[in-house]
Amino acid sequence: MAERHGLSIAILLAGLAVTALPSHAQSLSNGEQFAPTRPPVSVRYGSAHSQIMNFWRASGRTPAPLVLIIEDGGWPTRQTVSAYKLAATLADSGIAVAAMGTRPRRPVGVRTIVADVNNILQFLASQAERRGIRTDQFAIIGVGSGGAPAALMATEPGWTDGTALAFENLRALILIDAAGLDPELTLRTARPDRRLKILEALGETEEKRTANSAIGHLATPNVPDALLLLSEERRNRRGGTDFSALLNEHGVITEVREMPRxxxxxxxxxxxxxxxxxxxxxxxxxxxRLGK
Known part of the structure; x- marks a missing residue:
């Protein structure tokens, strides 16, 4: 390939529907008021009716670095309270945030999600000045089943071909209770009713599944740093810890943190x-990582 471009977009923690993160509003207690959640603006980034994302403009000085949140397999069926809180908190901290909007539940492959994120990147790069974002500092956050496409994007430089963003601008990868990082392990541990959806998303053959995973691209240049958050409520941590070990073997400085219940x-x-x-x-x- 000619010069290969890559992603480096912020990965935010938004997909809490498939993780142990809270997914519903909480009651007030102990005299403490829960922080207000600043709503995002809905932005259409493509011609398709469903191509709408949520965008939180960074407060304070702009242009600001950008974080892209990939949750619940790409397009969540609903936005969670905690996802909104995290996005708003990041924006208040001077980091712009973009997250895919909700869509009806339907099976979708990892590559389809990656292609759609490519459209988001092209759109945001074309409106960088208007949205107050930088094009040289990005991070990606993958949550739950959104971890598989997030990890793939952070380890395959060619996925952002055609965008104005270079792979070396990717400053960080954050995975929260990520699922689907190791396709074969995912299949072996999946319930029978989940196998069909997994095969549709990752591929019918082991070769296709490897190509649809970050594991198949670890030999190429990739993100220099990664942070894996594993909650106490997560029962199966093997995938995350194994992936952390693989990243370390390939020179990616990886930190694993436990999240309290x-x-x-x-x-x-x-x-x-x-x-x-x-x-x-x-x-x-x-x-x-973003130099703030």
Missing amino acids: TDTSNNRGIFGNPLNPATRGLIEYLAQ
Whole structure:
């Protein structure tokens, strides 16, 4: 290929529907008010009726670095409260955030998600000045089943061919209770009713499944840093820990952190809230990688 471009877009934690992160509004207690959630603006990034994303403009000085959130297999069926809180918190911290909008549930392959993110990147790059974003500092956050396409994008330089973004501008990869990183392990541990959907998303043959996973591209230049968050409520951590080991073997500095069990009784227990320790740690991690 000629010069290969890649992604480096922010990966935000938005897909909480398939993870242990909270997915519903919480009641107030202990006299603490939950931080207000700043709503995003809906932006159409393509001609298709469903090509609408949520965008949070960064507060403070712009242009700002960008984080792309991939959750729930790409297009979530609904936006979660915690995802909105995290996006708003990042935006308040001076980081712009983009996340795919909701769509009806339907089987979709990893490559389809990646192609759609390519459209998002092209659109955002064309409106960088208007949206107040930089085109040279990005990060990707993959949540739950959104971890598979996020990891693929962070390890295959060619996926952003045709965009104005270069792969070396990708500053960080963050995976939260990611699923589908190892296709064969995913198939072996999947319930029978899930196997058909997994095969449709990742491929009918082992060769196709490898090509649709980050594992198949680890020999190429890839993101220099990665952060994996594993919640206490996550039962099967093998995929995340194995993937971390593979990244380390290929020179990707990988940090694994455990997330405390969600406590909905106060602000500090709700992921996405600025008072939450895990959220603060994530913001600090991004700030270091994005040079803020």
